[in-house]
Amino acid sequence: MTLPIAVCVSGRGSNLQALIDAIEQRRLDARIVLVACSRAGVPALDRAARAGIPSGVFPVTKATRSEAQAAMGQAIKGSGARLVVLAGYDRILADAFWDALGEVPVINIHPSLLPAFGGLNGMKVHQAVVAAGATESGATVHRAYRGKLDEGEILVQRRVPVSPRDTPETLADRVLAAEHDALVQAVGLFVPAAAS
Numbered sequence: 001m002t003l004p005i006a007v008c009v010s011g012r013g014s015n016l017q018a019l020i021d022a023i024e025q026r027r028l029d030a031r032i033v034l035v036a037c038s039r040a041g042v043p044a045l046d047r048a049a050r051a052g053i054p055s056g057v058f059p060v061t062k063a064t065r066s067e068a069q070a071a072m073g074q075a076i077k078g079s080g081a082r083l084v085v086l087a088g089y090d091r092i093l094a095d096a097f098w099d100a101l102g103e104v105p106v107i108n109i110h111p112s113l114l115p116a117f118g119g120l121n122g123m124k125v126h127q128a129v130v131a132a133g134a135t136e137s138g139a140t141v142h143r144a145y146r147g148k149l150d151e152g153e154i155l156v157q158r159r160v161p162v163s164p165r166d167t168p169e170t171l172a173d174r175v176l177a178a179e180h181d182a183l184v185q186a187v188g189l190f191v192p193a194a195a196s
């Protein structure tokens with residue numbers, strides 16, 4: 001049975017694209033019913049438009065976070081999504097979001113082997129991994145909950161070796177490929193089994 005999902009994004013949207021591609025290629029039995037974005041004019045919105053997916057921009061500033069995210073939660077609830085995917089959504093979610101969303105489960109992708117290097121975003125994660133001299137990094141998809149950052153049951157993890165020659169940029173490229181795979185697999189865990 002096809003799973004309706006909402007995807008929350010903030011920028012480039014390559015994880016969103018991985019989901020779009022997997023759905024188009026029938027590797028994932030899901031339908032993206034809404035792309036919700038924290039910024040106007042970002043590539044993720046172009047990706048949604050090219051795929052014919054409805055999108056909404058809920059711009060977040062310090063002053064408007066609660067209102068904007070409440071509106072985002074309401075829009076997601078109204079879209080009929082049965083799963084929310086945080087795919088590069090770079091803002092902490094206010095209580096008003098969770099209140100509006102209700103019981104819909106939320107998952108998040110993070111570019112490290114959580115719990116290692118949690119609490120950071122995007123390239124800052126890879127900079128910290130390289131600076132720490134870690135020999136391994138990776139991608140994690142986990143359940144996300146009210147008031148928690150990069151915590152929640154781990155659903156899928158992919159390991160990526162770090163070489164002494166890696167820069168944050170070269171590491172980010174390899175981890176990103178692992179993220180795309182891990183995210184498709186994790187969303188697949190929520191697809192209801194077809195009735196027999």
Ligand code: GAR
Nearest residue numbers: 012013014015088109110111121122
């Ligand atoms: C991804 O690497 C994602 O894991 C990361 O932001 C990037 C978004 O890329 N998210 C976090 O760091 C969350 N803490 P994308 O817009 O191309 O999918």
